[in-house]
Amino acid sequence: MKRTGRCPKCGSTDLLAVEPGLYNSFPTGLFSNARIQRYVCRSCGYTEEWIAEDSMEKLRHSWDAPPEK
Numbered sequence: 001m002k003r004t005g006r007c008p009k010c011g012s013t014d015l016l017a018v019e020p021g022l023y024n025s026f027p028t029g030l031f032s033n034a035r036i037q038r039y040v041c042r043s044c045g046y047t048e049e050w051i052a053e054d055s056m057e058k059l060r061h062s063w064d065a066p067p068e069k
């Protein structure tokens with residue numbers, strides 16, 4: 001969907017890309033969040049979520065800290 005520009009469920013190309021905003025985030029640690037880019041099909045309502053490119057580095061290092069004792 002992100003790369004094909006087509007809904008994998010119904011085949012529609014009427015897609016809406018929702019830019020990452022204040023509430024489009026995914027926790028990667030106690031005090032950090034990765035931003036989420038969403039794609040919505042305006043034909044059937046299917047949504048696809050991707051971590052924004054600029055947050056991928058955070059995600060790769062998420063929950064790496066040793067647990068508190």
Ligand SMILES: [Zn+2]
Pocket residue numbers: 007008009010011012041042043044045046
């Ligand atoms: Zn669809």
